[in-house]
Amino acid sequence: MTGAIVFDPLVPWAVIWGLAALTAALVLGAAWRGLSGWWLRGLSALVLLAALANPSLQQEDRRPLSDIVIAVVDQTSSQSIGERPDQTAAALAALQAEIAAQPDTELRVVTVRDAPGNGGSPLMAALAEALAAEPRDRVAGAVIISDGQAHDVDLAPKAPAPVHLLLTGQARDWDRRLIVKNAPAFAILGEPVTLTLRIEDEGAVPPGVAGMADLSIAIDGGAPQWYSVPVGQDLDLPVTLPHGGQNILQFEVAAAEGELTTRNNASVTAINGVRDRLRVLLVSGEPHAGERVWRNLLKSDPSVDLVHFTILRPPEKQDGIPVEELSLIAFPTRELFVEKIDEFDLIIFDRYRLRGILPTQYLENVRDYVTRGGTVLVAAGPEFGTADSLWRSPLADILPVTTTSRVLEGGFRPKLTDLGQRHPVTQGLDAQAPKEGWGRWFRQIEIAARGAGQVVMEGAEGKPLLVLAREGEGRVAVLASDHAWLWGRGYEGGGPQLELLRRLAHWMLKEPELEEETLSAMPGDGVLRIQRRTLAEQAPGPVQITRPDGSRAELVLPQAGPGRYEADWPAPQVGLYRLTQDKLSTVVAMGPPAPKEFERTLASGEVLDPLVEATRGGVLRISDGLPDVRAVAEGRVAAGRGWIGITPRGAYVTQDLRVVAVLPGWLWLVLAASLALGAWLREGRLPKRAV
Template identity: 70%
Template sequence: MTNLIFDPLIPLAALYTLAGFALAITAYALWRGLSGWALRGLGSIALLAALANPAFQREDREPLSDIVIAVVDESASQRIGTRPDQSATALARVQAEIAALPNTELRILRLGDGDGDTGTQLMTALAEGIAEEPRARIAGAILITDGQAHDLPLAPDLPAPLHVLLTGQSTDWDRRLIIKNAPAFAILGESITLTLRIDDQGAVPADIAGSASISIAVDGGDPQSYRVPVGEDLELPVTLPHGGMNVLQFQVDVTPGELTDRNNAAVVQINGVRDRLRVLLVSGEPHTGERVWRNLLKSDPSVDLVHFTILRPPEKQDGIPVSELSLIAFPTRELFVEKIDEFDLIIFDRYRLRGILPTAYFDSVRDYVKRGGTVLIAAGPEFGSADSLWRSSLGEIMPVTATSRVFEQGFRPELTDLGRRHPVTQGLEASAPEGGWGQWFRQIGITQTSGQAVMSGIDGSPLLVLDRVDEGRIAVLASDHMWLWGRGYDGGGPQLELLRRLAHWMMKEPELEEEALVATATGQRLTITRRTIGDAPGPVTITAPNGTTTELILPETGPGRYMAQYDAPEMGLYKFTQGDLSTVMALGPSAPREFEETIASEDPLTPIVAPMRGGFQTIADGTPDIRTVGQGRVASGRGWIGITPRGAYLTQDIRVSPLLPAWVWLLLSVALILAAWLIEGRRGRKTTPV
């Protein structure tokens, strides 16, 4: 290809100035009537042309092929129903059509699920595909998708038409569950409200529209089913059953014909917190450890303490007038009968039967434990006497019997083999100073009859025994010298941490359950932990969101603790089962963003496709032909889509040669100017006769 180019020998500003000056001189000569004005003008043109330095540029060009980019959406929403087959059919047709066009290539990009829960990153994939190719060669782009993209603001500017081949069927319909409002935490005992909604999309059959069946399960327990309306906000009042993480699982029954059941389930995780821990401390005769108990409980702002103590035993006779000892009557009936269920924990600290509290009150405490209450007994020397608390109706639920022996000697409390595995005491030895915890100097003789002995004292005898009674829990500490740890005597010990764990275990906090199956997530990596005080558990069965199951062996990582990690293949709801234990966990949302809108539609992409002169074709109606159209022309019609040939080329060689040699330009300009001068000198100026 040959082109005429100019490469001025002087700056363009100077060249334009000279051209203006030459034009002015020529015009002046014409105005004065000089006979050589035309030759003078031609000479000026020849001189200016020489300064403009015209030349012929000859290029050897190699034509380049046009490129069509095809983005195949293979995200999760494109893997339901017949969409994978539709995508494969459409891609095969596009490949055949492009192969039939001369000088045209096809680039295929496959798009999977976005990282995390980012959805379908269709525009990002298209932009990356365009960036990898020369823009001048792109003749068009084709998206094979259901039309649901989640990065529309990132749409690139295409120099050619953009088309969409839509998957799906006109009869597609789907039902989904939406959690519109769910708090992250709630106070135990107070009702909160969740807002749910069930929506239908697409061509919903008339015989199933209007209502749906939903089941609700808490912490993987037995679900309860309800019939609810579709298309309406549903307010569900919830009162959390326990502290810690509460997992509420919602499942809408799958109806035959739905596109997918991946959006029929949802999981809400709500952390249950206690407003205040209500503790009733019942003390017997005053002793050194009593103030330690009181100070410990009063120092915690989350503890609401009621302290019932006997300051003057009935047998004490000191001659003080009764009028000087009169105090406000303690509301014992209100505490031990009427409002006993309002307490989270009752502590009996060296209490003995003196006839102050009626027998019926101890029956009330026993029944309180069986209904789900918790009692801690800190025993002193009186525990083995005739007026021992063990001899009341509370003895029926205690895991020990009294031997009437009291050991007055120094000893260091230790964890039993079971205690090293039990969540209440597991790991406490790590904080012990060299040589062990500080000494205690009194232990009450007891015999364990049930429950779990997690700490031992003199000669390995049980020191701390835990037990479950019906719905409640009880613990017996066979010593009144724990206060020595609080004072730091002989190195002290973990008094505060032990009591905190003990109280939380008695209040059924999930993180301190002996038998537990827990799953946590960091990104898409799941950590499964199994706690047990029994034998090594078997493998954990993991049920993925798509229904596939995997068995995972948990190696032992510590006493009573088994743990393993699992890389989840996709977002969604996972269920973990091991023996009688099960738990669920939502990795990301239980219904990922991919399944929020599952009906194929051209609406989301219309604002992107329309400015690029492209169109939409439904694969179910037949795959379209591909034609070539001119730049700026309509590129889509019934049964066809168009691409725009770009005519790109690669320049292999460039040769530049001057239009005329410089000496020719000089000779020509001098000859013309000289001829003009001679004509003007010979003829002179024309005169007008008088």
């Protein structure tokens, strides 16, 4: 219960002060003249002025409120290192006991986890939210239990009370970390790209481990190669990607004795290998309606460099026209098929026949080009079954078909074989076909697959229409019809001409997404999308998964379509996952290549020092002993050796309020009248003192 005098004047204060000044002047004049009742007149006037001020007695019934101390407990990934979890738990338990011993004081505990999206430790955001949730006039202090590595220090709030930092870790800690300073997202195949790495030591580094470190480099989970490199220097590493698509590069520094953690000794970088320019040689044996199909397809892609020659006039034709007038430029056969043949990514023979333009030696060069890793596509017409067919040239050694020299005339609708339903070149092409099927073609060369030939499409009489094969290090495809252009014209609804030819070209160019036997994984939000593609009719075995921490798991993939098996698998750990199924293996990086939580692992108060000093708080290491909690006055130093301070706020809530007049109005008048009467009697009725 508390009380106070409050005023509610009956007239403005200016009037009261004016009357007070006038009264003081009259009282002083009466005293100067020697009037015996001057002091009674003054008291009477003072009573009247007090009545005008209308004083009242205000009484409050107050209930005191407890003080609040906020504890921000860092439980991010970096706090899982070594003995830090035990230190954190001990510090929190001691703080709870100390606060419980303080009178009228409560503890609010806020736990901080890793921020999403590699955001690190959001300590300041957690502190700001905790302060916003409590009345500021009750907050007596805040204690942060952490390694001090806050990643949102720019969000630090203005605290109304002391803020303290209890540091985990040890003063003798040291750590070695790997930094990938420069890693491009894309690189051109066949051209080296430079990555910049750096190995840094920080903390109390022992003399015996400084200077050099062992670094391993592995691509796509392959066998690592080890190098001895200097510490504290930028290392420029030239890398040439082995294949197109995603290439996973893993760098790892060998663990050194006594270092704080090895979680930052490795980094995973994904670089997509892209082709600079696709060099395609298209040789058309004669003009025909389908010739422009190939040209338009290849010219529509800005990344394709196309060299196209069409043989308009056979050499055996004798009509007296000078040779120099038969073409705009001469057909550079030697340059193309001897000197620069290995520069082409794809060679297409479109309705080509043997007419002596390309000598046998040049065709042998094409055959050897395929076995060394090149690709050849034969788009066959009626000439394929004749005596001057490519099938009767040295190319027959690599072609996956034989021909009967029979030309099948009449309408037929191309369709996928069972193998074609599973092959990536043709898989799913029929899903968007109209109800009545694709448009018809009207000519096909009768062929039969041989060797490793894969029949993915069939046509008239169920005969092979599209055959694919691997020969040596290269690839070969034979399309046994020259009527694909009908789909491009939209005849009878057309068909997926551009998509088919695009996939065919990309499969021949060995694009990873069109490989027949693949095991791939795509990281998502806490899950891995694992996919297996196979040409086998039976389901593949389980996928063996190795987590970043070395633990293993198995996953059986359900079938999602012909030759396609996939599933989502939860992957909460950040790091490199290794997947193996049958003879296939792959690696995938989950999360950021270098988690922010492990960029700086040494416990330090440097980041939070400005916030702590601004509130006169302190930074104390838990390893030096758990501090006591003391009450300190506002504005005083709130930390010392072995103790931290909180500022009691004395907050309260008013439960009841009563206001009572000091005196009733009539009593003020009686008092004033009595004093005035006393002055009159003293001055006029009482005998004067003799002089």
